Amino acid sequence: MSGDLSVLDRARLRWRARRGLLENDLIITRFLDAHEARLTETDVRALTRLFEMGDNELLDVLLGRVDLSGSYDDPDIRRLVEQMKAM
Numbered sequence: 001m002s003g004d005l006s007v008l009d010r011a012r013l014r015w016r017a018r019r020g021l022l023e024n025d026l027i028i029t030r031f032l033d034a035h036e037a038r039l040t041e042t043d044v045r046a047l048t049r050l051f052e053m054g055d056n057e058l059l060d061v062l063l064g065r066v067d068l069s070g071s072y073d074d075p076d077i078r079r080l081v082e083q084m085k086a087m
Helices: 007-017 022-038 041-050 055-062 075-085
Strands: none
Touching: 007 022, 007 041, 022 055, 022 075, 041 075, 055 075
8 A cells, every 4th residue: 555545445444434433433534534535554554553442442532531542552543633633
């Protein structure tokens, strides 16, 4: 995968982004709508890791209730979370 995502890569990312909580879906969809065209391979890897979080934990992070920790406390994940929180 190069810096540009193929249509299939975009579809896979959107599928991985689907969440059980509407609030997460809204935040992530808004982020992808605004930034998807510029996502790099590094961004996709970071988002894929972020999307492994449980729904409630992810919502707490996206709403700034808790900070990223453990294996999720990664500079690339932090950068993307900050972008999502700023929207």
